Amino acid sequence: MKRKYTKILLWTSLGTTLFFFLFFNDEKNLHTFMITLLLSTMYSFVLGFGNGFINEYLNKKFPWSEATRTRAVLSIISIIIGNFILVYFCNFMNYVVIQKTATIEEFFSQRYGLTNWFMINIALLITTFLHAKSFMEELKKTSKKEVVEQKLIAKSANAQFESLKNQLDPHFLFNSLNVLSSLIDENPQQAQKFTASMSKIYRYVLEQKDKELVTVEEEIEFAKTYCNLLKTRFEDSVDFIFEVTPEDSRMYVVPLSLQLLLENCIKHNFATSSKPLTIKIFSDGDTLCIENNLQVREQIKESSGIGLTNIVQRYSLLTKRNVFIEKSEDYFKVKLPMLSAKPNAVSIQSVDENKAYEKAQKRVKEIKGFYSNLISYCIVIPFLIFINLFTGHGNHWFWFPVLGWGIGLASHAFQVFGVGESWQDKKIREIMNKQNDKYNGNI
Incomplete structure (x- = not known):
């Protein structure tokens, strides 16, 4: 037991002693005071430590926060049985052993039955209040703990999501500038058109990057604009096919996912007029698929893998469904889950x-x-x-x-x-x- 609990019992014993000595004792002398103090201390400590032990044992085995119903039932049963035993023990010590006002037979007779019943009810009142207080303290402690944990989880998820979204700006800009630098040497006039189109596309990137989800329709429209930009450079070397139903257009995907995957297709595959790269975007059940024929080009340096990794991680923060990747000798396909509702709504x-x-x-x-x-x-x-x-x-x-x-x-x-x-x-x-x-x- 805690020292504070012991001090409370001592003060309770002293207060009870003074109350009974001043108002319920005709003989006010030292002997009567000491007897009253002894009895008050016995009742306070036996009932206090007994119920305290029961409460602590139940807290360890059946915490309020983990087994509320079981704990409540056990508390009621233990309060009744425990106080019945403790009160009978204290009354026995009081009337039979200390004051010797009754024999053992008289104590267990009907004469003292009412006294025992009255004392049991008083003890039940006090211990019920203590158990209810313990429940409220545990509830308050658990609520605070859950609030803190949820705040930490939310902050961690938001920080992770913001970090992933912040990768998009430099990633898109870096790749677009690479394309632009290539066009400047190959076709300066097309480079000018590319620059004008890139400013429109980058505006979309800035508008959508702070959103968790966008409609498939918005993403498709942006992808078509971006594909036109790519056609400016590659002309007949790249073909784009869009087959998404109107019903699926109302579903949701993570923003800029198509643009990142289109970049990957161009980056990792060669495209010529004789061997064009065909990129198909279509809906399949509850997934949005991006598929291209496999024409792997030799990489001068190892890819950073930011694009696909970014998409996978952003989806993992929004849904339990996974991004699927299929690869064979002939094609490479990525399946993006299409969601039916916005999590931020x-x-x-x-x-x-x-x-x-x-x-x-x-x-x-x-x-x-x-x-x-x-x-x-x-x-x-x-x-x-x-x-x-x-x-x-x-x-x-x-x-x-x-x-x-x-x-x-x-x-x-x-x-x-x-x-x-x-x-x-x-x-x-x-x-x-x-x-x-x-x-x-x-x-």
């Missing part, structure tokens, strides 16, 4: 997170409501029993609220932690998993 994932957060809030309120009900029961019922026994003259009407409220409390516990709620949670989770699987299969 109000996506299914964000909606599910909001729903999960709302459900967690509702769950916390339900658990707090149950503990409030339990604490109220532990406060009011002993008070009603006390009033009934001192004013009822043999009419024990307190059993009606004890049993009625007790059944309601048990029903409340069953509703919050029992089979009914568990079954609902299980079915909701199954439906959500099916929806998520269906969504992941569509994007």
Whole structure:
């Protein structure tokens, strides 16, 4: 146990001693004070350390954050059984061993049954409050931890995504300048047209590079403009074929992916009028394919691999679906996943997170409501029993609220932690998993 906990128990013992000594003792002398202090210290430390040990053991084996329902059920059972044993032990030491006001037979008779019952309810009240406090502290700690972890994950993902996007500017500019330098020597007039077209294309690069996704239609239109730019240099040596359905044009891909892949086709393959390079862009199911006939040119220096690697990494940050690469002796093909929704819009994932957060809030309120009900029961019922026994003259009407409220409390516990709620949670989770699987299969 922590030193702070021990100090709290000592102060509790002293406060209880002064309260009972000043208001419930007719003989106010040193002997009476010491007996009261001994009894208060015994009750405080036995009940305090006993319940503290139970709480710490359950925290290690069944943390609130990992097994909330199991922990709540075990807490209720352990509170009732533990306090029943601890209170009987303290009362036995008080009345039989220390004060010697009762024999063993008298202590376990009906005469002391009401006293034990009253003390058990007081102990239940205190320990229920402590367990509820432990739950709220654990919930607060877990919430803070999850918030920090999510912020770190989001910052890391954003930084990685920004780093990948920032590769596009120098990559595109470097390759375009290489083409321009070649055209200046080969055909100065075409170089001028290329420069004018390149400024339009680079404007698109600047506009789209900060977006996570663009429509296939936008990317195709840009690719056609870029292909016209390439035709300026290669003329009949390169052919471009576009076969994308209108339905697929409304899907999404990562921006500048086609431009990077078209660059790779030109960079890694030779193209002549006698052996033209044919590049085909078409939709196949839920993928956008870029295929070219394989005419590998000898590389003077090793390729950096920025283009394809960049696309693969950007897709990995947006979806679980992979970019597929097919290569044979005759062709080279890259398959880009076409997504059905933008992740930066109000996506299914964000909606599910909001729903999960709302459900967690509702769950916390339900658990707090149950503990409030339990604490109220532990406060009011002993008070009603006390009033009934001192004013009822043999009419024990307190059993009606004890049993009625007790059944309601048990029903409340069953509703919050029992089979009914568990079954609902299980079915909701199954439906959500099916929806998520269906969504992941569509994007």
